[in-house]
Amino acid sequence: MSNIDRRDFLKILGVGAIVGIWGGSFFEIVNKRELEASIGSYKKAPEALQAKKWAMVIDIKKLNKKIINDCIEICHSIHNVPTIANPKEEIKWIWEEKFKNVFPEIKDQYLSYELMEMPVLVLCNHCDNPPCVRVCPTKATFKRKDGIVMMDMHRCIGCRFCMAGCPYGARSFNWRDPRQYIKNENKEFPFRMKGVVEKCTFCYERLARGLPPACVEVSQGAIVFGDIENPESAVRKILSTNLAIRRKPKLGTNPSVYYLL
Amino acid sequence: MYDTWKIIAGLLVFIGFVTHPFILSIGKEKLRPNVEINSPEIMSLPEGERKCIEPKEFMRKEHMKMLNKWRDAVVREGKTLYVNSEGKSFNMSLQNTCIQCHSNKSKFCDECHKYAHVKPYCWDCHIEPKENIKKEAKL
């Protein structure tokens, strides 16, 4: 290194300084990510409802206008879901669609007209093999051990890959700040900010307090919720004695929401 | 040397840029944060029970990291109970636990945050206590 000229020397100095500072601070940051002395421990609440795999059965015949509106109303109000009139930007966690649009494989002009036009409640299916979880680049949407497909609003970067991946159109994006569209806020649950995706989360916060999902509570028995891996649960009992279908079964997503015919 | 005036001009710009925070604060009062810990909710507790989740020194230093851990525990692991170093259990929630006592955000949280020029964006989603609700859309 005897014939190094001033230019190269300055270059080496500059690169060395950058690497040194970045390297040093990176090392420090990585080490300090955990609390210095980790005090306190984290537990599940004793009253929390637990399951191996949560599932839902919706009895289409029991649904009527009042029940449908009650379910949508309670879900959207306790979760501070904004009411946006413009269908371009609307956000909905649970809503109503016609049977023929929910089950297009069955749609047929010779089947009962009444059935084809019947209103059906649709929501996130919390699939067993969810494409949205597979494609999320940050694991902002992930599958919990009890089967719920969760949303981590803190981590979502708003790339909307999950929206493209969901075959059921269950996800909504916050195209603007939603606060301006919320009339009555539920002070016990946060809003979302603009730029993140949201959807039904099977009321994980109520399950943690020992309560069933809100729509189940107001559905007057039209929606049954339980642990599908538990043979004694209500959902298993219903499914063993009734004909139930799921949305788009051919796609291999294995949804956890069943519809009783 | 060549380009003398360009070099001197450049140096002046550089020095001005690096030292401008200090220059701009000449003569300004040094406002230390005036933290008011006595919210009505805290005052309504008996004298011996006015304790936070963890000791004051720990909370001062680590509250953000602890909140991050709470966030991951609640959202990602489904655990909602925090058992502190003295064995007392708390429900992990910023707007339902912390703010229940510290309801005077603008005199408590914001004092130090303003001084340190820190803008936590928690409040973009988590609902602020009543005294500070802003209706307009925020960044």
Add this chain to the structure above:
Amino acid sequence: MLELSLKGSPRYWGWLFFLAILIGAGFLTYLYQFQVGLGITGMSRDVSWGLYIGQFTFLVGVAASAVTIVLPYYLHNYKKYGRIAVIGEFLAVSSILMCILFIFVDLGQPTRILNVILHPTPSSIMFYDMIVLNVYLILNLLCGWVILMSEKKGAPPPSWIKPFLYIAILWAPSIHIVTAFLYQGLPGRDYWMTAIMAAKFLSSAFASGPSLLVILSMLIRKFTNFDPGKEAIQTLAKTSAYFLVVTILFYLFEVFTAFYSGISSHQYPIIYLFKGLDGYSKLVPVMSICILLAVIGALILVTPPLRKWEVTLTIGAASTFLCMWLEKGITLVVGGFIPNPFGSVFEYWPTLPETIITIGVWALGFFVLTILYKIASSVKEKAIFDKYGEKQIKA
């Protein structure tokens, strides 16, 4: 070598200034989008990806097309491409930069973009896309710069650059295959659910990239003293021609599968794009122009006399490029979302702010491209060529 870009004619500075204005307008509009949210674009709950992701998809192809020059030259010693290998690599650099920017402006929470690195998710194709795009950018920048630098010094390139060149050749198809996998692995979107998506992406890339390079080479020849070479331009045009024909064939294969099988869910998006569905037909004019351009481009580029005459060559190359741009840049992405999972159509059309931001990003890409090409042509102008068109290194 950057200092070579600081010397230029008034026309050069005028062009850069014009681009800077467009970049500024795009940037200011982006600040508005950052403030208000992505609602100012035309995207909706049903069509959640639009112009930004479409442009990203198209530009990944243009970036990958550098391999059509690099592979023949560095792997097979096709000497005619000697003069423009660096030109191709620099186009790749500029395109990848635009890709990364388009993804950035499309994000709802761009400040959290590092989450993709902090929380790696091997099951997500977007994770791999981020890796391959960034590595490809670095590779092309490195290779192009080092080789240009050695040309400037009048010496052959250093031997350590060879492995990077070979990696870049392998990497180029991979960036496009990964981007195609973004689409072809999604179960709910029938327009995208086809194994030939990756092949279509590659072939349309190798049709659009060389066409753009043809036009750029002719522009370089016009505005600088550096001549990329008639042979090189002709070979680029031939490459583009055959890949355009292959792309058209692939698309026709898709149409056959959708319509001969009779599966309506595969047919609806194609019907929407070409004829309109349920009365909605916003994209039909776009698709019609695309077909027209494809026919013009294919006819010209495949016919030798038309390809040789530079007037028709320009028209043909521009047609090909625009056709692929319309197909990949808009109709592919939007067509995948229509009809929505419930069978109804919700249309998409870009808004003005969205368009300004898009133009701003394109202007930034062209800005970087202009500067890189200025450097490259300044270096290459000084070389002497022998009667075979081979470069003589200055004595």
